[in-house]
Amino acid sequence: AQTVTQSQPEMSVQEAETVTLSCTYDTSENNYYLFWYKQPPSRQMILVIRQEAYKQQNATENRFSVNFQKAAKSFSLKISDSQLGDTAMYFCAFGDPQGGSEKLVFGKGTKLTVNP
Amino acid sequence: EAQVTQNPRYLITVTGKKLTVTCSQNMNHEYMSWYRQDPGLGLRQIYYSMNVEVTDKGDVPEGYKVSRKEKRNFPLILESPSPNQTSLYFCASSPSAGYSNQPQHFGDGTRLSIL
Numbered sequence: 422a423q424t425v426t427q428s429q430p431e432m433s434v435q436e437a438e439t440v441t442l443s444c445t446y447d448t449s450e451n452n453y454y455l456f457w458y459k460q461p462p463s464r465q466m467i468l469v470i471r472q473e474a475y476k477q478q479n480a481t482e483n484r485f486s487v488n489f490q491k492a493a494k495s496f497s498l499k500i501s502d503s504q505l506g507d508t509a510m511y512f513c514a515f516g517d518p519q520g521g522s523e524k525l526v527f528g529k530g531t532k533l534t535v536n537p
Numbered sequence: 538e539a540q541v542t543q544n545p546r547y548l549i550t551v552t553g554k555k556l557t558v559t560c561s562q563n564m565n566h567e568y569m570s571w572y573r574q575d576p577g578l579g580l581r582q583i584y585y586s587m588n589v590e591v592t593d594k595g596d597v598p599e600g601y602k603v604s605r606k607e608k609r610n611f612p613l614i615l616e617s618p619s620p621n622q623t624s625l626y627f628c629a630s631s632p633s634a635g636y637s638n639q640p641q642h643f644g645d646g647t648r649l650s651i652l
Contacts, residue, residue: 463645465643465645466627466643512579514580524596525582529578
């Protein structure tokens, strides 16, 4: 079974600085998807960024980018120019389209606080 | 507007009193799923449905039931709720298996408290 590990329960960063959230996963599959979801205090689950394992190029979405290291099974999220609105829980998730259940396996989350 | 709608958003109830949390999506998605979120545990899948009349267990199905009689609706049923089912629940949907270019869309969550 796949597992996702987020080793940083909490992090903080100053506004306008850069922060990196780590995520590692374990799988024997070769084709899969990885996601970062943001959960602000409103509790919504908001997709931040996604990466297909077969793509070598790291995904980017505006201030958000990932460092995907397939061999190391690592998928970190970098937030540049941090803003107060980035304060949230961040969840890393693994998706296996061949697993049959189509479920997402989530890490336990990292609580990020952006300080003014 | 494309959305996944859950009701109620909040519910406080007592042990043993049957309850249903509704979930409806307006995107004609085939795949729907229920997750529960608990502190320190992230989100865990309860049940999922690949299409109408096709449902299966996720990682934590005990104490829950689901049905998928229509494509748009996927209610979560707690026949005899217990305090250990106090949690934040999310319904999610996606177009079909395999993710393609569309990730799962989540509802806004339902906070259940079982006393």
